[in-house]
Structure formats: structure tokens, C-alpha cells
Amino acid sequence: MLDDGEIDALFASNAPLAYLAGSPSIAPLFPDHAAREHDRYRRTGIFPIMHTVVAHRGLFEANPGLAQCLYRGFLVAKDAAADRYREARPSFQVTTMVPWMCNLPEENSAMFPENWFPYGIDANRKALETFLRYSHEQGLSQTPRAVDKLFAEELWLT
Template sequence: MDLRIGGFRYDTTEALFDGSVTVQGARSTTMSTAATLPEIFERVVADEVDASEFGLTFLLRALDQGVPLVAVPAFPVRAFRHSAVFVNTGSGIAGPADLVGKTIGEFGVYGQDPGVWMKGILADEYGFRPESNRWVIGGLEHPAPPFTFTSHPHPDNLDITATPAGKTLSAMLDSGEIDALFTANVPQPFLDGSPHIGRLFPDYEPLERDYYRRTGYFPIMHTVVVRRELLEHNPGLARALYTAFLEAKQAGAQRYRRFRHLYQTPLMVPWLNPLLEANDRLVGEDWWPYGVSANWKALDTFLGYHYEQGLSARRWTVEEIIAPDLLDT
């Protein structure tokens, strides 16, 4: 069969894009990308790709709508998210307790992947309650309405509105029209040095490392999905996709390990070797694990957060969302 696979070009997927890793049993593999991740996700919903990177929250929303998708336990995007909450410096927010009663923005949907993780972590560790806030959903750097390709479930007691016409979340945060922003991407005004935007946790790396040390969770944002009927007609495809994504990820990790002999000079990042050594000591040799067993607790935690935050119609289980013949990974 000929496969169309959607996704971004990351270290974890580069080998699939350059053809050095292929999907066993496929006659050909076409890697399809786009300017933004929402465009890739929209292709999944429209059935324009056979398999694709897909955000966990969008998978669960699709499953609630009866879309016959199933996950392959490869996770091309994951990120620690204490760094993903930005605040207006004039909002009076000096710590998590100060979020109460504030207006918070989110890109595209209420409950994007980093938002689910951070709401859950803030609730567990600081008593955060989303219903105490006002929420504004829209475009980050370009005016845009909430995503139209996905559903928008949320508890009835939440105050959620769309950004005003012509407004962006980054500009609204910079001007103080919103007090905080839960975001997957760093707001451009912050990168430009705006004095009006800071992080909720300015010294976030020690907090994120401590979070990993205590929980073992490296938060997962995206998985790989495929339609169930495609797997039914192509036995072995789920395993072949998993193996290909795993080999691509391992090829990316191996580049960093090989470059250690060269003091990472092929990469334009100073002091990268000491960072990799510190990560090895904390995380182990497999910084970016794939498979169910290494990620079951993190996945189950996300599924729990998603349900507790009123984003799922029911509490999904890991066994329900993963392709059955890959539960042994």
C-alpha cells in the first residue's frame, strides 16, 4: 500500500522525511507537512492522511465524536510545561495563587495539550480551579476564531469567549487585556523583550526537573494516529508504523550521541554536552521513550486530567486508545 503520513519535521521524525527510515510493507511513503500543526490536525479529521501526528486532546475529542482513530504509542512531541504559562507583569500575578479571578487566554481551544497538563499540575500542586477564571480562545500571533475542525467541550460553569475580531492573544497579553496565557508557543512580544510579559514560573527548569524526579512524567503532547479500518484491512500496519517512528526517533537521538565525540560542534548550541550528561543522569539513556509500558502512567494521567477538566464525555483508558497489538510495547 501507499502511505500518506502527516507530521512536522522534528529530530524525532527527520529520518522518515529524508527516507533513511521507511515503513516496512508500504510500497511508498509520502510525508506530508504544513505551515502549522492545526493544519496537519485538520487533515487527520478530514481523512486526508493515512496516519499522522495528532494532539492527545484532539484524539480524545475525535473519539468522543465517534471518529474511528486509534493511537500508535509513538510520541513525536513532548515538553515540560511549567514554562508554558505567561502573565502580564501588571496583572498582580506573582504566583499560582494569584491566578484566581484572572482572565486567561488559550490558543485555538479551551484545553489544548499543554493547557490540559498545566491545569492538571496546577490543580494537583497549587489548588488551581479553572472555573474561577475567565477564558479567552483565539489566535496567538494572527487573529483567528477557535478551531472549527474539532469539538469544543467544556464544563457549563466556565466563562469562555472568543477573542474580539482582529485581536490576538499575544497582543492582548502584552496590553493587559488578558492577565495570563497558557500556550504551546512562546508569545512573540516576550521573545522581542516586552517588559509587559513574564512567566508564571521565571526559574522554571528546576521546577520541571523536580516534577520529573517526583513523578517520572515527561508530559506527552502528541501521538501518532491511524484509522481503525485501515488497520483492519492491513494487518501488521500498526506494528510497522510504530517500528518506523521508533527507528526515526532512535536515529535522531543517535546523532546527538555521535556528536558528543565532536563536542557537539555540528550543532550551533554551546555547552550542549554538559546538558546531555545532566539529562542522562536524571532521565536515563532513553530521554524520549516510546511504547506503552514506559508511558502508561503519563498517558493515564493525561486521560484523567482530560476527564476531570470536563473535556471528555467519559474517562478513557490507555487500553482503549492504543492499537491492541501494540499494548505489549
């Protein structure tokens, strides 16, 4: 649709296939997006939240402990992926053929703390509060919202 002019813009984490195929009709809004993202992270300390898990509050009310169980499960999975990365890192065994990929761990380590993707409310409070403030300022929410009220109460101390 973007390539055919049916839509004017696309906000996505992956480049559209038509762009990757070299379509002259598609261009990034910010050609230097990586440099801009790095600069914003350095200035604000906020790295955009990649994913969220959403469920009806009634599900958690009917199943006490479910939110904590899910949270711990996602932590275990993230830690396993990070461990696999750290184990392969010394030998630069990467799963893709990308030039200078071996430099990426050092570049990221210089910018990010060891835990690149922190989980939990407190670890992401600044980003969540900023998101909620922008949402209200831009008219997407009629009233300001408190971060903790978005999450199951059993997760408030995470």
C-alpha cells in the first residue's frame, strides 16, 4: 500500500519489503535514524519499550498470582536469550552475515547498561511516565494516568 501510494506513511519496526527491494517510491522519514535514536537515548535515558503484554484485569483477579507467574516466565526467557548471546559473544559467532557485526556488542556495551531490556514497572517507570504524559498532552487520553494503575496490583513492586 505504501509503494502504491494508498497510504502516505508507515510506522513499523521492520522496513517494508518494497523498500528493501529498492522501490523509488519509499524513503525513510529520518535517513539517519540510528544516529538520532542514539542521541535521544543519550539525552533522555529512554530506550523505547519494544513489547507489552496486555490481558483483561478480570483474568488476573480470577487467577491470583498469574501476573507474577507470567512476569517471571518472561524474565527467565529473556535471561536465557541474554546468556546465549553472552556465551557466543567472545567468539563473535553471529547468526547473520552482517559486516562489522562483531563491533556491535562493544558499541552497544559502551552505550547501554548490561541489562539492555529491563523488565518491570520500576525499571521502566521513566519511559512509562513519559509515554503517559505524551498521551495526555496529545489528546490520546482525556485524563492523566498513573503508571501503577495500568498494571495488575501484584506487579507493582516489579
